Amino acid sequence: MSTTLITSSEHKPTILVVDDEPGNIDIASALLKDNYKVKAATNGKIALKIAQADRNIDLILLDIMMPEMDGYDVCAQLKANEATANVPVIFLTAKAEIGDITKGFALGAVDYITKPLQPEILKARVNTHVTLRQSQIALEKQVETLIENSKLREDIEKLTHHDLKGPLGVILFELPKIADKEVAQSIDESVNNVLNMINNTLDIFKIENGTYPLNPDMVDLNRLVDKAIKAVHGLCTKKNITINxxxxxxxxxxxxxxxxxxxxxxxxxxxxVEASPDDSEINITIREANEQIEFKMINKGAIPIELRDTLFEKYSSSNHIRGSGLGAYSAKLMTEAQKGSIGFTVIDDTYTEFTVTMPAY
Incomplete structure (x- = not known):
């Protein structure tokens, strides 16, 4: 069963043809241009510069017999460079001796095509190796995702089982010993809120994979914001921050x-609260419009320029400033899983405004 390369006008695989005879380049280009973007080089030095500058090259057709630097030398340098080592090389050769072919494979070539070029053979072998290259790239991305998800799982398990749940459980156990029942109730509420947040992080995996069983209901945003403000009351008092x-x-x-x-x-x-300077204000507005609930929050303190593009990315440097590196990323996942949106705007390089919109009940 043959595999057919699928291309589109938006993205054609890129082939680099290297041959000191312009006529051979013209022939290869004419045969391949319908399905591929073809680049050309008439000597080895130019070929190496093109290959190192263009990280989107999917395959190199490389002539063996060239002056100054032959195809073997070019192939050896390509494979020695980390940036080009994985680009497949097919030798174009008039030499069909077993020793020459074996030498090419030993240097890392994936195939060879004899001259003069036969159209169907050239197309078939280029198609095969470009398809294999695309499959390899797709597999590498899947492996990177698996490694990233594994790291996320390890971080959450550590956060859940070792860093937080144990100490919070001790706090809950000791609460009855506090004489001031109002204070005890406030602590109990805050600790349970944190425990609920920890348990929610375990749903990140399902949200990422699109398998989270969303079960929405009527939720009062005013009450949630009030709870969140109570949870940072101590920090606000310490920094003399007012939340309006x-x-x-x-x-x-x-x-x-x-x-x-x-x-x-x-x-x-x-x-x-943590990002705001002392003696400042945080202003929150809650509105309903067009079947959407909008939460806006403005605080003094602009997100640094170098962190703005990656604020919501997993394990971005911004997320590592405090905590496990999951805060903004998980907030984005949880919002979008509920058909909402989240974003921020920096105002006059002085204030940061966060906006969250959710479906109205």
Missing amino acids: IDSVENSTYMDAEELLCLSIFNNLIKNA
Whole structure:
């Protein structure tokens, strides 16, 4: 069963043809141009420069007999360079001696085609090796994703089982010993909120894989924001930060999951308090419009320029400033899993405005 290379006008695989005879380049280009983007070089030095500069080359057709630097030398240098080592090389040769062919394979070539070029043989072998190259690249990306997901799983398991759950369990166990029941109740609520957030992070895997069983219900955003603010009361007091809430209604209902949303807004408000300078204000507005609930939060303190493009990426440097590197990434996943959106704007390089929109109930 043969494999057919699939190409489109937007992205054709790139072939580099290296031959000191322009006529041979013209023939190869004419045979391949319908399905491939063809580049050419008339000597080995130019070929090496092109291959090192263009990381999108999928295959190199390389003549053996060339002056100054023959195909064997070019192939050896390609394979010695990390940037070009994995690009498949097919030798074009008038030499069909077993020793010459064996030498080419020993240097890392994947195939050879004898001259004069036969159209069907050239097309078939180029198709085969470009398809194999594309499959290799796809497999490498899958392996990178698996490694990344494995790291994520290890981090969450460590965070859950060792770093947080144990100490939080001790706090809950000791709460009855606190005489001030109002304080004990506040601590109990905050600790349980954190435990719920930890449990929610375990759903990240399912959200990433598109298998999370979303079960939305009526959730009051005002109440969630109030809980999140209470959880950072101590830090606000220490930094003398005031949080102002502007909401038309006392209750604003989203069509969402409460625990997922609690994790989102806990994270955003806590980060805003930590990033804000002392003696400043954080302003939150909650609005309903066009069947959407909109949460906006503005705090003094602009996200650094070098972190803005990667803020919501997994394990970005911004996420590693505090915590496990999952905060902004998980907030984005949880928001989008509930058919919402999240983003930020930097205002006058002085303020940061976060916006979250969710479906209204």
